[in-house]
Amino acid sequence: MAEVNETEDREVLKINIMMKCDFKCEDCEKFFECNDPMREKMFRRRRMAGAIKKMKGIKYKVAISAGKGGVGKSLLSTNLATTLAMMGRKVTILDQDLDGSTIPKMLGIQGTKKLQYGRKGMIPATDDLGLGMQVVSLGLIYPDDVITLFHQMRRGITEEFVANVDYGERDWLIIDLPPGTSSDSCNLLQYIPDLDGTVVITVSPKVAQLAARKATLLAAKAGSRVLGIVENMSGYVCECGEEFSFLLKGGGESLANELNVPFLGRIPMDAQISGTGDEGVPYVYKYPDNVISKNLREVALKVEKMVQEGKE
Amino acid sequence: MKSASTVKRITVQEECSGKCESCERYFECTLPLKDTFKEKGILRMIRENLKSVKHKVIVLGGKGGVGKSMVAVNLAASLVAQGKEVCILDQVYDCPAIPMMTGVPDDAKIKIGKEGLSPYEAYPGLKVMSTGLILRTTDVIIWYHDMKRNATEELLAATHYGELDYLILDIPAGTSSETVNALKYLPDLDGGLVVTVGSQVSQNVARKCIYVLDKAEIPVIGVLENMSGFSCPKCGKSIAPIQGGAGKNMARDENVPFLGNIRVSEMISQSLDDGKPFVMSHPDTEESKVMMAAGKTVIDFCENE
Numbered sequence: 001m002a003e004v005n006e007t008e009d010r011e012v013l014k015i016n017i018m019m020k021c022d023f024k025c026e027d028c029e030k031f032f033e034c035n036d037p038m039r040e041k042m043f044r045r046r047r048m049a050g051a052i053k054k055m056k057g058i059k060y061k062v063a064i065s066a067g068k069g070g071v072g073k074s075l076l077s078t079n080l081a082t083t084l085a086m087m088g089r090k091v092t093i094l095d096q097d098l099d100g101s102t103i104p105k106m107l108g109i110q111g112t113k114k115l116q117y118g119r120k121g122m123i124p125a126t127d128d129l130g131l132g133m134q135v136v137s138l139g140l141i142y143p144d145d146v147i148t149l150f151h152q153m154r155r156g157i158t159e160e161f162v163a164n165v166d167y168g169e170r171d172w173l174i175i176d177l178p179p180g181t182s183s184d185s186c187n188l189l190q191y192i193p194d195l196d197g198t199v200v201i202t203v204s205p206k207v208a209q210l211a212a213r214k215a216t217l218l219a220a221k222a223g224s225r226v227l228g229i230v231e232n233m234s235g236y237v238c239e240c241g242e243e244f245s246f247l248l249k250g251g252g253e254s255l256a257n258e259l260n261v262p263f264l265g266r267i268p269m270d271a272q273i274s275g276t277g278d279e280g281v282p283y284v285y286k287y288p289d290n291v292i293s294k295n296l297r298e299v300a301l302k303v304e305k306m307v308q309e310g311k312e
Numbered sequence: 313m314k315s316a317s318t319v320k321r322i323t324v325q326e327e328c329s330g331k332c333e334s335c336e337r338y339f340e341c342t343l344p345l346k347d348t349f350k351e352k353g354i355l356r357m358i359r360e361n362l363k364s365v366k367h368k369v370i371v372l373g374g375k376g377g378v379g380k381s382m383v384a385v386n387l388a389a390s391l392v393a394q395g396k397e398v399c400i401l402d403q404v405y406d407c408p409a410i411p412m413m414t415g416v417p418d419d420a421k422i423k424i425g426k427e428g429l430s431p432y433e434a435y436p437g438l439k440v441m442s443t444g445l446i447l448r449t450t451d452v453i454i455w456y457h458d459m460k461r462n463a464t465e466e467l468l469a470a471t472h473y474g475e476l477d478y479l480i481l482d483i484p485a486g487t488s489s490e491t492v493n494a495l496k497y498l499p500d501l502d503g504g505l506v507v508t509v510g511s512q513v514s515q516n517v518a519r520k521c522i523y524v525l526d527k528a529e530i531p532v533i534g535v536l537e538n539m540s541g542f543s544c545p546k547c548g549k550s551i552a553p554i555q556g557g558a559g560k561n562m563a564r565d566e567n568v569p570f571l572g573n574i575r576v577s578e579m580i581s582q583s584l585d586d587g588k589p590f591v592m593s594h595p596d597t598e599e600s601k602v603m604m605a606a607g608k609t610v611i612d613f614c615e616n617e
Contacts, residue, residue, distance in 0.1 A: 011421040012429065012446050029454045067407055069376005069485035070509070099486040100375055100517040115319040122319055141319050146520045146527070148336045149488045151457035179376035179485040180406040182455040205581040207381075210449055211407035217452045242546035247581045271551060278512040 026155065031190050032221045043193075050163030051191045054121070057169040058092070060307045062227065063188065063198045065219060067211030069179030071203045072232035072267070073097075075277060076296075077176035078106045080199075082282040083293075083300040085131035089171040092124060092134040094161060096188050097178035098154055101139030108280020109135065111143045120166040129285060136165050151183050158187040181211075181218045189222040196307040197227035199264065199299075204231060204251030212252075216259050227306050228262035229255055230299055235268040237291060243268065262306075264299045267292055334458065338496055339527040350499070357469040358497055361428075365399075365476045367614040368498055369533065372525075373507040374517035376485030379538035379574070382584060383507045383603075384482035385413045389589035390600075390607030392437040396477035399431050399439040403494060404484040405455050405463060408444030415587025416440060418449075427472035435592070441471055457489050464493045478614075487520045495528040502614045503533040505606070506568075508559045510540055515558045522566050533613050534569040535559050536606060539576040571609055572602040 025031060025042040043049065055061065064077045074097065081091045095103040104110040104125075113125035115136070124134035138157065149157070167173070175192075178184045189195070198219040202212035212229070219226050231252025235245045246269075256263035273292060276283040284293040332338060332349035349355065362368070371384040381404070388398045402410040411420070414434040422445045423430050431439040443463065447453065455463070473479065481498075483490045495501065504525045508518035518535070525532055537559025543550045563570035574580075580599065583590040591600045 010424050012424050013421075027456075029456055029459065032454075069378075070514075071377050074513075099488055099520070102513050102516070105513055105516065117317050117319050141321065144516065144519075146487060146523045148339075148492050148524075150334065150336050150492075151489070153336065154488075181452060182406055182460075183457065183489065186454050186456075203377075206585040207409045207412055207581075208377075210409055210412060213449060214407050214452050217450065218454075221452060236551065238544040238547060238549060238551060240544060240547035240549065242544055244545055246542065246576050246578060248578060248585070274511045274513075 026190065027152075031186070032223070052194065054163055054165060054167055055173065055192065058167055058173045059171050060196045060311075061173040061175065061192060061194070062196055062303065062307065063175040063177055063219075063224070064201060065177045065185060065198050065215045066179065066201045067181050067213075067215030067218075068202065068208050071208060072201055073179075074102045074106060074176050075273070076199070076201050076230060076232065076267075077174050078103060078277075078282050079284045079296050080300055080303070081133055081172070081174045082131065083284050083297055084172050084304070085133045086285065086288075087300070090132060090169070091172040091174060092136065092167060092170050094173060094175045095135065095137030095139065096158065096161070096175055096184055098138050098149055098157060098184060099178065101137045102277075103135055103137050103176055104139040104143070106277045106280060106282065107133070107135060110139060110280070113140060115140045118166055121164040122160070123166050129281070131285075134170070136161055154183050155187050158184065158191060162188070162191045179211075181214045185215075185218065186222075189219070189224060193223070195224045196310055197225040197303075199227050199230060199303060201230045201232055202252050202255065203233045204248040206251065209251055209255050212255055213259065216255075216261065225310060226259075226261045227303055228264035230264045231266040233269055234266035237268050237270045239271065262302075264302050265295050267295050333461065333496075338492070354465055354469060355497065355499075358465070361469050361471070362473065362479070365473055365479045367477060367502045368479045368481065368500070369502055369610055369614070370481040370483065370494060370498075370504045370530075371507060372483050372491060372504055372521050374485065374487050374521035375508070375514045378507050378509045378514060378518075380507050381409050381413060381482050382580065383505065383536060383538065384480050385410065385584070386589045386591045386603040387505065387607055387610065388438055388478070388480050389435075389591040390604045391478050391610070392435065393591060393604065394607055394611060396611070397437050397475060398478045398480060399441060399473055399476050400480045400482060401467060402440065402442030402444060402482050403464060403467070403490050404482060405443055405460055405490070406484065408442045408447075410440055410442050410482060411444040412587060413584045414438065414440050414589070416445065420445060422446065425472065428470040429467075430472050439473075441467060460489055461493050464490070464497060468497055487517075487524050491521075491524060495524070495530060499528070501530045503531045505533050505571075505610070506535045507538055508535060508562065509538055510558050512558050515562050519562060519566065522568065532566075532568040533610055534571040534606070535563040536571045536574065536602075538574045540573040542575050542577060569609070571606045574599050574602055
């Protein structure tokens with residue numbers, strides 16, 4: 001692991017990474033840095049190309065990433081999707097979090113809906129709200145089992161979810177990434193090279209920025225456009241109308257400035273927001289007039305405008 | 313056209329490749345080969361290397377952002393305050409935060425000597441071992457499972473910990489890769505401390521953690537609920553940003569001790585950004601008392617049983 005300096009007080013300088021190519025592009029840690037022409041060939045020949053075919057009918061594909069856990073990726077995915085669906089768009093959510101698939105729970109279909117298998121691949125489950133949202137998630141197959149999944153299996157599941165689902169004609173695919181900037185996040189970024197962009201969500205403390213910074217840099221490394229940064233848990237709105245901060249504030253915006261990407265907005269918390277996740281009704285659907293919903297709608301509009309402009 | 317049918321399971325390969333170190337079914341396996349693996353090779357090296365470490369405790373949560381690293385840092389600080397020699401082993405590879413949370417300067421590096429890597433002493437009696445001491449904050453390295461496993465092996469078998477009372481492991485979110493590696497390589501862990509937040513959504517994940525510990529036959533020391541409520545500075549109304557109290561319920565359901573609530577506060581985030589554990593900088597607060605008590609519970613659990 002460690003490369004050692006020759007002098008007396010030796011410092012660990014870097015971590016060794018194997019650089020030789022074994023032509024297993026789908027399994028390569030240096031995929032995004034590789035410029036070998038073989039990469040394109042390998043890519044087309046194998047199952048990776050399947051994703052492009054299956055996702056042909058989807059207009060915009062956006063990933064929600066954070067690097068860090070528990071900052072609100074799933075919350076943002078669910079509510080962004082619901083906002084878009086309420087605006088009349090056809091939305092599918094792909095839950096790429098394999099250890100903690102929470103999207104079915106947040107939409108209230110955990111345990112009641114299952115993925116179906118049809119002639120053209122898996123058929124996503126639909127929501128109960130009548131918004132026509134579709135969900136693909138491991139939580140729809142295993143509602144509450146613990147399965148240990150190492151890298152190869154995770155890749156296998158990602159492969160199934162991107163290349164063997166009957167997505168059909170959709171306006172939006174919102175992809176909820178798990179924490180971390182390795183396994184699952186990279187798998188997905190490899191399999192869907194034509195993502196329209198990535199939205200990074202973070203909370204304000206500097207410690208959280210460590211992870212958000214890496215997530216942003218990873219997206220850039222993978223060639224995906226960073227649509228912007230959202231700051232979650234940015235203050236608390238009490239029922240008496242007082243707004244105050246309980247984590248620090250402003251970290252999202254300063255990270256956006258540092259990395260030179262747009263800042264999309266801040267989402268405060270209130271007494272209802274975490275309850276809506278437990279209840280299985282998205283916040284923006286239940287409280288469409290609250291300030292949080294308004295902020296989320298603004299984020300959705302900004303994202304939509306950006307990807308539309310990106311397409312032209 | 314055939315009618316659609318429900319997808320019932322994900323196919324898992326069942327045959328044995330003889331590679332215990334990268335097997336997903338390790339904890340369920342009953343083949344004699346597993347005993348050989350336990351006796352020889354890397355597991356023995358780790359056992360030998362950790363001989364001078366008296367107790368090993370893992371902090372886990374399954375879900376991300378529930379405060380695992382915060383608890384690890386403050387648990388370590390509370391053990392130090394109770395006269396113990398402690399090292400925190402940061403098993404988070406994607407974004408190691410322990411160095412920042414313990415105030416290790418940006419340019420600090422770990423040294424390598426004859427006996428292996430030497431951890432960085434952040435405070436008297438509190439050492440830190442982390443890949444964050446090797447990589448810079450802007451380095452994005454993609455780690456797949458085997459690389460993480462190798463790094464874990466390296467950190468466990470080739471680090472010179474010296475005489476330690478406690479080794480605290482901080483692992484990332486999820487219940488697969490890093491978690492399973494740690495449990496596999498350290499079958500003699502004293503126990504696990506599960507951190508969760510009050511909402512039900514996070515309980516689903518935290519519960520999986522308890523099941524994984526169960527599978528690996530490692531006892532649960534207790535459950536800590538983080539980010540519970542506070543009161544509004546204007547109207548004084550008590551507020552729970554994350555609804556629930558579900559940590560307590562889960563502890564009861566799963567029949568494991570409940571160690572208390574830690575309120576969410578600006579003081580905590582500030583103390584982490586400043587790199588000084590709040591148990592040290594704000595010893596009189598409610599939160600520090602909970603953490604000190606948790607430290608006491610850990611000591612009782614490890615040393616008296």
